[in-house]
Amino acid sequence: MSVSTAAPFLALLNERDDDVKAYALQSINGIVDNQWAEVSNDLSNIEALYDDTSFSGRKIAALVVSKVYYNLGEYESAVTYALAAGDAFDINEKTQYVETIVSKSIEMYINQSTINYENPEEPIAISPELSSIFEKMLEKCVETSEFKLSLGIALEAYRLDIVETILKSRIANDTEANSLKLLNYVLTAASSTVSSSLFRTKILESLFALVISMKNVDYFTASKVVVNLNNHDLAIQLFESLRDGDAKNVAYQIAFDLVSSGSQGLLTSVITTLRERNFDPALLDILSGLPTCDYYNTFLHENKNIDIGLLNKTKSSMDGKFSIFHTAVSVANGFMHAGTTDNSFIKANLPWLGKAQNWAKFTATASLGVIHKGNLMDGQKVMGPYLPGSRSSSRYIKGGSLYGLGLLYAGFGKDVLPYLTRQIQDNSKNIGDEDVDVLLHGACLGAGLAAMGSSDDSVLESLKEVLYNDSADCGEAAALGMGLTMLGSGDADCNESMFEFAHMTQHGNIRRGLAMGLALLNYGCQENANELIYKSLDDDDAIIRYGGAFTIALAYVGTSNNKAVQKLLHVAVSDSDDDVRRAAVTALGFVLCRDYTTVPRIVELLSKSHNAHVRCGTAFALGISCAGKALDDALDVLEPLIKDPVDYVRQAAMIAQSMIMIQQTEKSNKRVADMNKNFLNVVSSKHQEGLAKFGACVAQGIMNAGGRNVTIQLENVETGTLDTKSIVGLVMFSQFWYWFPLSHFLSLSFTPTAVIAVRDADLAIPKFELNCFTKEGAFDYPKMYEQQASKEVEKVATAVLSTTARAKARAKKSKKDKDEKDAKDEKEVKDEKTTAKEENPKEQAENKDTEVAGDETTRIKYSAKPYKIGNLSRVLPQQSRYVSFVKNNRFVPVRKSKNTSGIIVISDSEPEKPIELIETIRERNNVDAPVPAPFTVADELDFDKL
Numbered sequence: 001m002s003v004s005t006a007a008p009f010l011a012l013l014n015e016r017d018d019d020v021k022a023y024a025l026q027s028i029n030g031i032v033d034n035q036w037a038e039v040s041n042d043l044s045n046i047e048a049l050y051d052d053t054s055f056s057g058r059k060i061a062a063l064v065v066s067k068v069y070y071n072l073g074e075y076e077s078a079v080t081y082a083l084a085a086g087d088a089f090d091i092n093e094k095t096q097y098v099e100t101i102v103s104k105s106i107e108m109y110i111n112q113s114t115i116n117y118e119n120p121e122e123p124i125a126i127s128p129e130l131s132s133i134f135e136k137m138l139e140k141c142v143e144t145s146e147f148k149l150s151l152g153i154a155l156e157a158y159r160l161d162i163v164e165t166i167l168k169s170r171i172a173n174d175t176e177a178n179s180l181k182l183l184n185y186v187l188t189a190a191s192s193t194v195s196s197s198l199f200r201t202k203i204l205e206s207l208f209a210l211v212i213s214m215k216n217v218d219y220f221t222a223s224k225v226v227v228n229l230n231n232h233d234l235a236i237q238l239f240e241s242l243r244d245g246d247a248k249n250v251a252y253q254i255a256f257d258l259v260s261s262g263s264q265g266l267l268t269s270v271i272t273t274l275r276e277r278n279f280d281p282a283l284l285d286i287l288s289g290l291p292t293c294d295y296y297n298t299f300l301h302e303n304k305n306i307d308i309g310l311l312n313k314t315k316s317s318m319d320g321k322f323s324i325f326h327t328a329v330s331v332a333n334g335f336m337h338a339g340t341t342d343n344s345f346i347k348a349n350l351p352w353l354g355k356a357q358n359w360a361k362f363t364a365t366a367s368l369g370v371i372h373k374g375n376l377m378d379g380q381k382v383m384g385p386y387l388p389g390s391r392s393s394s395r396y397i398k399g400g401s402l403y404g405l406g407l408l409y410a411g412f413g414k415d416v417l418p419y420l421t422r423q424i425q426d427n428s429k430n431i432g433d434e435d436v437d438v439l440l441h442g443a444c445l446g447a448g449l450a451a452m453g454s455s456d457d458s459v460l461e462s463l464k465e466v467l468y469n470d471s472a473d474c475g476e477a478a479a480l481g482m483g484l485t486m487l488g489s490g491d492a493d494c495n496e497s498m499f500e501f502a503h504m505t506q507h508g509n510i511r512r513g514l515a516m517g518l519a520l521l522n523y524g525c526q527e528n529a530n531e532l533i534y535k536s537l538d539d540d541d542a543i544i545r546y547g548g549a550f551t552i553a554l555a556y557v558g559t560s561n562n563k564a565v566q567k568l569l570h571v572a573v574s575d576s577d578d579d580v581r582r583a584a585v586t587a588l589g590f591v592l593c594r595d596y597t598t599v600p601r602i603v604e605l606l607s608k609s610h611n612a613h614v615r616c617g618t619a620f621a622l623g624i625s626c627a628g629k630a631l632d633d634a635l636d637v638l639e640p641l642i643k644d645p646v647d648y649v650r651q652a653a654m655i656a657q658s659m660i661m662i663q664q665t666e667k668s669n670k671r672v673a674d675m676n677k678n679f680l681n682v683v684s685s686k687h688q689e690g691l692a693k694f695g696a697c698v699a700q701g702i703m704n705a706g707g708r709n710v711t712i713q714l715e716n717v718e719t720g721t722l723d724t725k726s727i728v729g730l731v732m733f734s735q736f737w738y739w740f741p742l743s744h745f746l747s748l749s750f751t752p753t754a755v756i757a758v759r760d761a762d763l764a765i766p767k768f769e770l771n772c773f774t775k776e777g778a779f780d781y782p783k784m785y786e787q788q789a790s791k792e793v794e795k796v797a798t799a800v801l802s803t804t805a806r807a808k809a810r811a812k813k814s815k816k817d818k819d820e821k822d823a824k825d826e827k828e829v830k831d832e833k834t835t836a837k838e839e840n841p842k843e844q845a846e847n848k849d850t851e852v853a854g855d856e857t858t859r860i861k862y863s864a865k866p867y868k869i870g871n872l873s874r875v876l877p878q879q880s881r882y883v884s885f886v887k888n889n890r891f892v893p894v895r896k897s898k899n900t901s902g903i904i905v906i907s908d909s910e911p912e913k914p915i916e917l918i919e920t921i922r923e924r925n926n927v928d929a930p931v932p933a934p935f936t937v938a939d940e941l942d943f944d945k946l
Contacts, residue, residue, distance in 0.1 A: 006035040010042045013049070021049065022057030029064050033097070036071040043068055050084065059088040070097055075104045083129035091136055102137055109134040110157045117158040117196065118527075138162060142169075148185055155189055158199055160206060167210055180218050183207060187221070188720060191228050192594060195561060197526045204229050212241060219247070220718075220895055223254040227261040227719045230488075232269045235262075239274060239283070248280065249760035249894045253905040255286040260902065261719045263453035263488065264411050282763060289412040291763055293374035294922040295903060298765075299754045299872050300339040301921060304707030310680075310785035311336060311345060314697055315352060317684045323360040324740070328694040330360070331743045332701030334367035338747045340707050341372050341382075341921065362400035362442065363741045369404025370747040377922055379408045380416060388423060388439060395435040399442030403741065406446025410748055411725055413450020417459060420447040424462040431466065437473035440466055444474060445741075448481025453724065459485050460494075467514075470505055476513035476739075480732075483517025487728065490525040495532055502544060509738070515547020516735060520728065522555045529555035537567070542577035549580060553587035554731060558714070558722045560595040565602075572606060578613035585617025586734055589624030590727065593714050596625040600633040607637050612646040619649065623656025624730050627712035627749070628877065630664050635671060642678065647688075648737075651695025654679060658699035663711050663753065663876055665782040668860075672782070676703065698743065708781055709874050710750035717899050726751065755875045755883065757891060757906045765918040766908070768891055770873075770900070771866035772883050778860050779879045872918055875901050 009031075012024035025046070032039050039046075043065065050061040066081035066089070082089045082101045091102060109130050116123040134157065141150035147166060154162040163186060171179045190203040208225040211218060219242060226235045235258070242251040258267065271287050285291060311333060318325035330353075333345050346353060346368070356364045365386055372382045386392055386401035402423060409416045423443045430436045444463055451459040463485065466478035479498065486494050495518065502514040515536070522529035529551055536548025549571055556564040568591065571584035585606055592599050599622060607618040619641050626634040638660075641653035657675055666672045682688050682696035714726050729748030736743040758765055862882065869875070875883055883900040885893060890910040 006031055006038045010039065013042065013045055018056055021055070022060065025049070025057050025060045025064055029060060029067070032064055032067045033071070036068050039064070040068050040072065050081070059085050062086075063088045066101070067097060070100065075100065076108070079104045079108060079130075083127060083133065086129070091133060091140075102133065105130060105133045106137060106153060106157075110153075113157045113159070117199065135162070142166060147182055151182065151186055152189060155186070155194060155203070158196070160199070160202055163203070164206055164210070167207075171210065171214060176214065176216055176218075179214070180221060183211060183218075183221060184224075187224060187228070191720060192558070192560075195526065195559070197524075197528060201229065205231075205234075208234055212237070217241065219250050219254060220257075223257055224719045224721070227258065227716075227721050230263055230266050232266060232273070235266065235270050236273050239270075239279065240277075243279065248283075249905055249907055251280075251283055252286060252760055252763070253894045255283055256292060256903045256905065257716075257718055259287060259289050259292045261716045261721050261723070263724065264413070264451070265454045268414060268454060286763070288414075290376055290922070291758075292903060293376050293412065294920045295756045295758070295765070295872075296752045296754070297339060297341055297374050298918070298920040298922075299752055299756060299874075300706055300709055301341050302872065302918075303709050303754075303874050304337075304340045304342060305709070305781045306336050306340070306342070306707045307704050307784050308345065310700060310704070313680070313785060314683050314700060315349065318693060318697060322690070323357060324690045324694055325697075326356050326360045327363045327740045327743075328697035330356070330364040330367045331740070332697050334370035334744060334747065335698070335701030335705045335750075336707070337371045338706045338710065338750050339371075339373045339752065341375055342707075343368060343371050346371075358396055359741065361394060361396040362403070362438070363744070365397045365400030366404040366407060366442070366741060366744055368401070369407030370744050372408050373410070373747055373750075374412075375408060375921070376412055376415070377925060379405065380419070383408065395438040399438040399440075400741075402439065402442035402446040403449075403744075404442075404446070406449030407744055407747060410449040411452050413447075413452070413454075417447065417450050417456065420450055421459055421462050424466060428462070428465050428469065431469040431471045431474065434473070437471050440471075440474035441477040444477035444481040448477075448484030451481075451485040452728065453484075453487040455486055455489050455491070464497075467501065467510070470507065470510065472507045472509060475505070475507060475510040479510060479513030479517040480520075481517075483520030484728070486521045488521075488523040488525070488724070490522055490528050494521055499532065499535070502547075503541070508543060511541065511543045512546070512738065515543055516550060516732075518547055519550040519554045519731070522551055523724070523728075524557065524722075525555045526559065526561070533567075537571065542575075542580055545571075545575065545577065545580045546583045549583035549587045550731065553590035554727070557590045557727055558594045560592055560598075564591050569602075572614060572617070578611065581611060582613040582617040582620075585614055586620040586624070589621035590731065593625045593722075593727075596629060597631065597633070599625040600631070600637045604637055607641060612644070612649050615641060615644060615646070616649045616652045619652035619656040620734055623652075623659040624734075627659045627714060627730070628662055630661055630669055634660055647691040648695075650682075650692045654682070654692075654695045654699040655702065658702035659712055662702055662705060663708065665780070667778065667780070668878070676700075679703075702746070706750050706752065709754065710752050711877060712749045713751040713877070714749075717901065718895075718897065723749075723751070725749070753874060753876050753901060755869075755871065755873055755900055755904065756902065757871050757893070757904045759891075760894065760905050760907055761911060765872055765920065766891065766906075767916045767918055768871055768889070769868040769886065770871070770883055771886055772869050772879070773863050773866045774860050774879070774882045775863055776867040779874075779876050781874075877901070 006028055009024045009027045012020050015021060028039060046061050046065050049055050050058045050065060052058060055061070062081045063085040066078045066085060069078035069081060079101055083105070089101070091098065109126065112124055112126050116126070138150045138153060141153070147170060151163055151166055154166070167182060167186070170182055186203065187207055190200050190207070194200045194203065204225050208222055211222045211225065219238065222238050226238055238254070239251060242254070258270070267287050267289070271284055274287070275284055314332065315329050318329055337343065337345065353364055368383060368386070372379060375382060383401050383405050384390065386397050387405070388398045388402070392398065402420065405416060405420065406413070420443055424440060424447060427436045427440050427443070431440065444466055447459050447463065460482060463478045463481045466474055467482065469475070482494065482498065498514050498518050498521070502511045505511060518532060522532060533548055533551050533555065536544050536551060539545055539548070549568065552564050552568055565588065568584045568587050572581050575581050575584065585603065588603060589599060592602070603618045603621050606614050609615055619638060622634045622638060635657065638653050638657055641649055642657070644650050644653065661669065661672060661675060664672050679696045679700050682692055683700070712726065714723055715721070716723050726749040729745045732742055732745035733749070755770065756765065869883065880899060880901045885891065890908060890913070891906040892909060894905045894907060
């Protein structure tokens with residue numbers, strides 16, 4: 001029988017007998033959910049009963065008070081009294097009240113725990129009751145096998161002890177496969193969502209210990225931890241474990257992963273230690289980066305599909321006597337040939353290149369470093385004709401060649417650093433001489449690139465000497481070089497000295513170099529960079545505030561940190577300087593690059609801002625965060641910006657389009673044709689402003705980068721870590737706004753899209769085939785410009801003969817018959833799939849349509865009958881899911897992974913059988929055959945003679 005009023009029970013609370021009061025409270029507790037409004041009138045009396053320590057029913061009183069506050073919507077008070085109720089509050093009760101109280105309790109615990117972790121000097125007391133309910137709920141999650149939920153909550157609350165307890169329990173009581181899934185879940189969460197760098201380090205160190213302690217160690221998971229931590233000691237421990245276990249092929253694969261993901265400083269220190277311990281020379285060779293660069297150069301050279309016709313058309317449309325146009329074509333040419341080691345366009349256009357003047361000559365010479373990027377064996381030889389001491393007398397060629405040398409050796413500069421450092425030291429005594437300043441500009445940029453992430457003291461001191469001479473031409477480059485050398489170190493002394501000098505110098509470009517150098521220095525430092533960020537954003541100097549925005553971008557890159565995003569949005573709409581506002585919007589692209597699908601929604605309103613600089617920043621943010629993703633939402637936001645009345649907004653929008661759509665074709669995305677047509681129209685139009693034409697030309701270079709064999713990838717597929725080189729390349733590329741030569745930095749972001757399987761016995765590349773389970777031609781290269789032109793010529797009207805008409809009728813009938821046959825074949829394939837055993841696991845799941853990124857109308861299907869692709873072939877990111885090794889083939893990948901791109905170490909099950917090998921560029925140049933005659937200086941690039 002339902003009770004319509006609580007009045008009788010409330011009246012009993014005024015009795016003197018405690019047993020009567022307790023009875024009344026028990027009765028009220030049963031009806032309070034319906035009669036809470038009436039009970040609330042006597043809330044103070046019930047609270048008084050709870051406060052009476054001599055009253056035996058005070059716990060039930062606390063529970064009644066909690067329920068009243070819950071119904072009033074005052075959840076914090078409700079939780080407080082629920083916790084005070086002790087055993088009277090049943091955590092297992094299936095009611096909305098209990099669920100809400102538990103949820104709010106966990107929320108309160110996490111908030112208080114976070115405060116204590118972030119402010120250890122002034123901790124707040126967490127009640128034992130709150131801790132108890134938090135731990136009980138996690139126990140309940142574990143009992144119901146909700147392991148990921150419990151681990152996630154524990155991580156949010158900074159309870160590493162609970163995380164370790166759960167993981168150890170699962171390792172002991174569950175299968176290895178399930179345990180590894182949980183370990184990788186925690187690894188992913190630690191890398192992408194944990195905001196405290198100190199806590200993240202503790203988690204990763206704990207994970208490494210757990211993985212290594214497993215009965216069957218998953219060394220690839222352990223290597224991911226090493227890369228995330230960038231920890232030399234753990235890397236050595238990992239390789240020692242592999243050495244003891246005689247797993248040479250696994251060590252090789254991990255070494256290749258470290259080269260693609262680890263910093264130069266880590267690789268150098270690991271090589272030094274392993275050499276001292278007499279490790280396998282082949283392993284040391286892999287860690288040097290030489291094989292990786294050699295494989296990629298070979299792939300890019302052998303598979304280059306460069307649209308020279310388009311490049312020539314662009315060159316003829318842009319008058320080379322104008323510096324901005326000459327620079328644009330030099331940059332586009334560098335991008336199109338990046339890493340291919342093919343400088344044929346330069347040799348074929350020497351008269352045009354001879355039009356270059358001053359810094360355009362510097363940029364053109366540096367483009368050779370982009371073209372030969374990664375050619376570590378012959379880099380100095382390639383750049384030799386232009387380096388200081390050669391026959392060239394132009395200071396711009398000398399400076400550009402030193403910059404190009406840095407681009408060529410970027411991140412692998414151990415062998416070239418002594419030369420570049422010596423150039424800085426030998427010339428720093430004559431700073432102030434214009435010739436010397438230009439040379440030092442290139443040398444400082446080159447040294448920073450070659451020493452990137454190494455924290456090399458000798459390089460740093462040499463760059464400091466140039467900086468403190470306060471020369472406008474070379475001081476900016478020295479500041480950037482310092483930031484690149486100390487990349488991600490967060491060095492406190494460097495932070496302080498660079499920030500102080502930024503306020504001392506009178507040169508705006510040096511201040512900008514220092515501002516960006518500080519941003520690079522604090523790459524990935526997160527909360528450790530907050531002091532610098534606050535100081536920079538509060539500074540009176542707009543250039544320092546500009547650097548503050550980019551410091552947020554790099555310190556919190558890929559974290560999606562809410563505070564960082566809010567700060568950038570605030571600066572974007574409130575700062576008094578247009579450059580700072582543009583930088584803040586651009587920085588959003590870096591912070592949100594892992595959560596790129598949210599960026600179009602976040603910046604959509606900003607793209608409609610009345611401020612052109614904010615609109616420009618919006619374009620860059622989309623291009624950076626969605627690079628290589630072909631995201632339709634991002635392209636929709638960019639569409640109006642392509643027609644913006646302001647030239648530099650159109651420039652940014654076109655470049656952003658090309659970054660998003662790199663390696664897309666008309667087959668995979670219907671927008672590509674219109675985009676390419678627009679780029680060409682802008683380049684060819686005499687009525688377009690110079691900045692817009694520059695943007696269209698560079699966009700063409702990006703769309704066709706690396707001989708159409710590279711993409712822009714901000715995250716390493718296997719290790720799940722951010723690609724530091726790519727991010728540095730993008731952040732420095734965005735500075736071309738002030739200094740066009742910095743455009744070349746984008747080449748650091750180019751990742752070859754290839755499958756390169758190397759044999760573990762000798763690191764050679766055998767010729768064999770893999771399966772691709774799609775229709776052949778689905779991922780072909782886009783058409784060349786000449787082919788499109790010739791197709792248009794065919795449309796000229798001609799006389800139609802009767803024989804032609806009959807031929808067309810026959811063709812039409814044949815086409816109809818073919819279509820019917822294709823439909824029949826497709827049906828037979830589907831029937832075959834339902835009965836026949838599949839050869840490859842990738843076929844098994846479904847024969848349903850799989851959408852290719854960006855186009856809702858074009859779909860690529862799994863095919864039951866694959867076609868073959870060779871080793872060292874182009875495999876696009878969206879194609880990788882369809883590619884696999886042939887079952888029962890003699891070559892088996894060491895790592896069992898769905899990913900079939902990048903460098904894959906394979907074991908040969910039939911090593912006694914001969915097989916043809918693919919000769920790499922490095923091997924080609926090391927044979928004893930006579931060396932071809934070198935090109936003369938005139939054939940190379942002699943601006944002086946021209």
